[in-house]
Amino acid sequence: MKLQHYLGGLENLGPVDFEKKVFVQEWEKRIFGIHTVMMAESAHLINALPKYSVDTLPTAFKSDWTWASLRTGAEGMQPFEYFKFRYYEKWLGGISGFFVSSGYIEPDELNTRVDHYRQEPDAPLPDKPSAPIRDQIVRYLMEGDSGLRPYAGAPLFYQGDGVVIGDPVAVDHTRLPGYLRNKPGKIVEVYPGAYAYFVNTGLDGIGEPMPVYRVAFDAVDIWGEEKSEPNTTIYADLFEAYLQPPS
Known part of the structure:
Protein backbone atom coordinates (compact mmCIF):
# COMPACT_ATOMS: atom_id res chain seq x y z
CA MET A 1 0.00 0.00 0.00
CA LYS A 2 1.07 3.60 -0.36
CA LEU A 3 2.90 5.33 2.47
CA GLN A 4 -0.10 6.76 4.25
CA HIS A 5 -2.07 3.51 4.23
CA TYR A 6 0.31 1.10 5.85
CA LEU A 7 2.89 2.46 8.24
CA GLY A 8 4.17 -0.87 9.59
CA GLY A 9 7.88 -0.78 10.36
CA LEU A 10 8.38 2.92 9.62
CA GLU A 11 10.11 4.97 12.30
CA ASN A 12 9.73 8.50 13.64
CA LEU A 13 6.08 8.89 12.69
CA GLY A 14 4.86 9.58 16.24
CA PRO A 15 3.28 10.52 18.45
CA VAL A 16 0.76 7.70 18.23
CA ASP A 17 -2.87 8.63 18.95
CA PHE A 18 -4.33 6.10 21.40
CA GLU A 19 -7.92 7.40 21.13
CA LYS A 20 -10.21 4.42 21.79
CA LYS A 21 -13.59 5.95 20.88
CA VAL A 22 -15.03 4.76 17.59
CA PHE A 23 -16.78 8.10 17.09
CA VAL A 24 -15.16 11.11 18.71
CA GLN A 25 -17.72 13.62 17.43
CA GLU A 26 -21.44 13.19 16.69
CA TRP A 27 -21.15 14.10 12.99
CA GLU A 28 -18.82 11.14 12.46
CA LYS A 29 -21.72 8.75 13.12
CA ARG A 30 -23.63 10.32 10.26
CA ILE A 31 -20.72 9.91 7.84
CA PHE A 32 -20.49 6.24 8.78
CA GLY A 33 -24.25 5.95 8.22
CA ILE A 34 -24.06 7.58 4.77
CA HIS A 35 -21.30 5.17 3.76
CA THR A 36 -23.34 2.22 5.03
CA VAL A 37 -26.43 3.31 3.08
CA MET A 38 -24.35 3.70 -0.08
CA MET A 39 -22.99 0.16 0.33
CA ALA A 40 -26.49 -1.20 0.94
CA GLU A 41 -27.75 0.45 -2.28
CA SER A 42 -24.66 -0.36 -4.39
CA ALA A 43 -25.52 -1.56 -7.90
CA HIS A 44 -22.99 -4.40 -7.65
CA LEU A 45 -25.19 -6.16 -5.08
CA ILE A 46 -27.45 -7.45 -7.84
CA ASN A 47 -24.73 -10.08 -8.43
CA ALA A 48 -23.97 -10.75 -4.76
CA LEU A 49 -24.47 -14.17 -3.17
CA PRO A 50 -27.37 -12.88 -1.07
CA LYS A 51 -29.88 -12.05 -3.80
CA TYR A 52 -30.62 -8.34 -3.41
CA SER A 53 -33.16 -6.62 -5.67
CA VAL A 54 -31.27 -3.35 -5.67
CA ASP A 55 -32.37 -2.63 -9.26
CA THR A 56 -35.92 -2.08 -7.98
CA LEU A 57 -35.05 0.13 -4.99
CA PRO A 58 -36.76 3.55 -5.10
CA THR A 59 -33.46 5.45 -5.15
CA ALA A 60 -31.57 7.69 -7.57
CA PHE A 61 -28.29 6.07 -6.49
CA LYS A 62 -27.29 3.67 -9.29
CA SER A 63 -23.52 3.35 -8.79
CA ASP A 64 -21.17 0.76 -7.30
CA TRP A 65 -19.93 1.73 -3.83
CA THR A 66 -17.88 -0.63 -1.69
CA TRP A 67 -15.08 -0.49 0.86
CA ALA A 68 -12.75 -0.44 -2.14
CA SER A 69 -14.38 2.78 -3.36
CA LEU A 70 -13.80 4.46 -0.03
CA ARG A 71 -10.22 3.24 0.29
CA THR A 72 -9.29 4.14 -3.28
CA GLY A 73 -10.28 7.74 -2.63
CA ALA A 74 -8.25 7.91 0.59
CA GLU A 75 -5.19 6.19 -0.88
CA GLY A 76 -5.30 8.63 -3.79
CA MET A 77 -4.81 11.62 -1.49
CA GLN A 78 -1.51 13.45 -1.49
CA PRO A 79 0.28 11.99 1.59
CA PHE A 80 0.86 15.30 3.36
CA GLU A 81 -2.79 16.23 2.81
CA TYR A 82 -3.80 12.81 4.13
CA PHE A 83 -2.06 13.38 7.47
CA LYS A 84 -3.80 16.74 7.97
CA PHE A 85 -7.29 15.29 8.34
CA ARG A 86 -9.08 13.15 10.89
CA TYR A 87 -10.26 9.65 9.97
CA TYR A 88 -13.88 10.54 9.18
CA GLU A 89 -12.87 13.80 7.53
CA LYS A 90 -11.13 11.65 4.94
CA TRP A 91 -14.32 9.62 4.56
CA LEU A 92 -16.31 12.83 4.11
CA GLY A 93 -13.91 14.08 1.45
CA GLY A 94 -13.98 10.80 -0.46
CA ILE A 95 -17.77 10.48 -0.38
CA SER A 96 -18.34 14.11 -1.35
CA GLY A 97 -15.83 13.85 -4.19
CA PHE A 98 -17.56 10.70 -5.44
CA PHE A 99 -21.00 12.34 -5.54
CA VAL A 100 -19.61 15.34 -7.42
CA SER A 101 -17.53 13.34 -9.92
CA SER A 102 -20.44 10.94 -10.55
CA GLY A 103 -22.83 13.79 -11.30
CA TYR A 104 -25.20 13.31 -8.38
CA ILE A 105 -24.62 16.87 -7.18
CA GLU A 106 -22.93 19.95 -8.64
CA PRO A 107 -20.04 21.57 -6.75
CA ASP A 108 -21.99 24.83 -6.37
CA GLU A 109 -25.00 22.99 -4.96
CA LEU A 110 -22.78 21.16 -2.47
CA ASN A 111 -21.15 24.43 -1.37
CA THR A 112 -24.58 26.04 -0.97
CA ARG A 113 -25.79 23.23 1.29
CA VAL A 114 -22.57 23.35 3.33
CA ASP A 115 -22.98 27.10 3.84
CA HIS A 116 -26.62 26.60 4.81
CA TYR A 117 -25.83 24.15 7.62
CA ARG A 118 -22.87 26.20 8.81
CA GLN A 119 -25.16 29.19 9.25
CA GLU A 120 -28.05 27.12 10.61
CA PRO A 121 -26.58 24.07 12.34
CA ASP A 122 -29.97 23.16 13.84
CA ALA A 123 -31.80 23.23 10.50
CA PRO A 124 -33.76 20.04 9.70
CA LEU A 125 -31.78 17.29 8.00
CA PRO A 126 -33.05 15.45 4.90
CA ASP A 127 -35.86 12.95 5.34
CA LYS A 128 -35.05 9.47 6.60
CA PRO A 129 -35.01 6.57 4.07
CA SER A 130 -38.30 5.18 2.82
CA ALA A 131 -39.46 1.81 4.11
CA PRO A 132 -38.06 -0.26 1.15
CA ILE A 133 -34.64 1.39 1.46
CA ARG A 134 -34.67 1.02 5.24
CA ASP A 135 -35.49 -2.68 4.87
CA GLN A 136 -32.65 -3.09 2.36
CA ILE A 137 -30.19 -1.39 4.72
CA VAL A 138 -31.17 -3.69 7.60
CA ARG A 139 -30.95 -6.78 5.41
CA TYR A 140 -27.54 -5.73 4.09
CA LEU A 141 -26.26 -5.23 7.64
CA MET A 142 -27.50 -8.71 8.55
CA GLU A 143 -26.38 -10.63 5.42
CA GLY A 144 -23.52 -8.56 4.00
CA ASP A 145 -21.76 -9.24 0.70
CA SER A 146 -19.48 -12.28 0.43
CA GLY A 147 -16.53 -12.28 -1.95
CA LEU A 148 -16.80 -16.08 -2.28
Missing part, protein backbone atom coordinates in the same frame (compact mmCIF):
# COMPACT_ATOMS: atom_id res chain seq x y z
CA ARG A 149 -17.24 -16.96 -5.94
CA PRO A 150 -17.22 -20.08 -8.17
CA TYR A 151 -13.74 -21.10 -9.29
CA ALA A 152 -12.72 -23.96 -11.58
CA GLY A 153 -9.00 -23.94 -10.85
CA ALA A 154 -6.88 -25.35 -8.03
CA PRO A 155 -4.63 -23.51 -5.55
CA LEU A 156 -1.05 -22.99 -6.71
CA PHE A 157 0.25 -23.41 -3.15
CA TYR A 158 -0.52 -25.70 -0.22
CA GLN A 159 -0.06 -25.70 3.53
CA GLY A 160 3.62 -25.78 4.41
CA ASP A 161 4.83 -24.32 1.09
CA GLY A 162 7.39 -21.54 1.20
CA VAL A 163 6.56 -18.43 -0.84
CA VAL A 164 7.98 -15.01 -1.63
CA ILE A 165 5.69 -12.00 -1.79
CA GLY A 166 5.66 -10.17 -5.09
CA ASP A 167 6.36 -6.52 -5.78
CA PRO A 168 3.60 -5.46 -8.21
CA VAL A 169 3.40 -2.05 -9.81
CA ALA A 170 1.89 0.58 -7.50
CA VAL A 171 -1.74 1.26 -8.43
CA ASP A 172 -4.61 3.35 -7.09
CA HIS A 173 -5.67 0.63 -4.66
CA THR A 174 -4.04 -2.55 -3.40
CA ARG A 175 -4.60 -5.17 -0.70
CA LEU A 176 -0.86 -5.89 -0.29
CA PRO A 177 0.80 -4.32 2.78
CA GLY A 178 3.90 -2.50 1.60
CA TYR A 179 6.18 -3.96 4.27
CA LEU A 180 5.56 -7.51 2.97
CA ARG A 181 6.80 -6.88 -0.57
CA ASN A 182 9.68 -9.22 -1.52
CA LYS A 183 9.55 -10.95 1.89
CA PRO A 184 9.70 -14.75 2.41
CA GLY A 185 6.85 -16.53 4.17
CA LYS A 186 5.16 -19.89 4.65
CA ILE A 187 1.61 -20.96 3.84
CA VAL A 188 -0.13 -21.98 7.07
CA GLU A 189 -3.69 -22.20 5.70
CA VAL A 190 -5.40 -22.39 2.33
CA TYR A 191 -8.89 -20.96 2.70
CA PRO A 192 -11.67 -23.06 1.13
CA GLY A 193 -13.06 -21.80 -2.18
CA ALA A 194 -11.99 -18.69 -4.05
CA TYR A 195 -12.63 -15.01 -3.53
CA ALA A 196 -13.09 -12.06 -5.84
CA TYR A 197 -12.38 -8.47 -4.92
CA PHE A 198 -14.79 -5.56 -5.26
CA VAL A 199 -12.79 -3.97 -8.09
CA ASN A 200 -10.17 -5.07 -10.59
CA THR A 201 -6.90 -3.42 -9.61
CA GLY A 202 -5.24 -3.92 -13.00
CA LEU A 203 -1.50 -4.47 -12.78
CA ASP A 204 -1.84 -5.14 -9.05
CA GLY A 205 -3.47 -8.43 -10.03
CA ILE A 206 -6.66 -8.84 -7.99
CA GLY A 207 -10.33 -8.67 -8.94
CA GLU A 208 -11.31 -12.02 -10.44
CA PRO A 209 -11.87 -15.04 -8.14
CA MET A 210 -8.72 -16.71 -6.84
CA PRO A 211 -7.52 -18.67 -3.79
CA VAL A 212 -6.64 -16.77 -0.62
CA TYR A 213 -3.95 -17.90 1.82
CA ARG A 214 -2.92 -17.28 5.39
CA VAL A 215 0.82 -16.64 5.27
CA ALA A 216 3.21 -16.61 8.23
CA PHE A 217 6.32 -14.41 8.33
CA ASP A 218 9.19 -14.31 10.80
CA ALA A 219 9.34 -10.75 12.10
CA VAL A 220 13.11 -10.76 11.71
CA ASP A 221 12.70 -11.34 7.95
CA ILE A 222 10.56 -8.21 7.75
CA TRP A 223 12.27 -5.74 10.08
CA GLY A 224 15.64 -7.29 10.93
CA GLU A 225 16.97 -8.61 14.26
CA GLU A 226 17.56 -5.22 15.89
CA LYS A 227 13.94 -4.12 15.40
CA SER A 228 12.13 -7.40 16.07
CA GLU A 229 11.14 -9.17 19.25
CA PRO A 230 12.44 -12.76 19.39
CA ASN A 231 10.14 -15.59 18.27
CA THR A 232 7.58 -13.22 16.76
CA THR A 233 5.41 -14.35 13.83
CA ILE A 234 3.38 -12.03 11.61
CA TYR A 235 0.33 -13.38 9.78
CA ALA A 236 -1.36 -11.96 6.70
CA ASP A 237 -4.27 -13.10 4.51
CA LEU A 238 -3.17 -12.62 0.91
CA PHE A 239 -4.62 -13.15 -2.55
CA GLU A 240 -2.81 -15.71 -4.70
CA ALA A 241 -1.76 -13.01 -7.19
CA TYR A 242 0.63 -11.61 -4.58
CA LEU A 243 2.47 -14.90 -4.00
CA GLN A 244 5.40 -16.39 -5.88
CA PRO A 245 7.40 -19.62 -5.41
CA PRO A 246 10.87 -19.17 -3.88
CA SER A 247 13.54 -18.65 -6.51
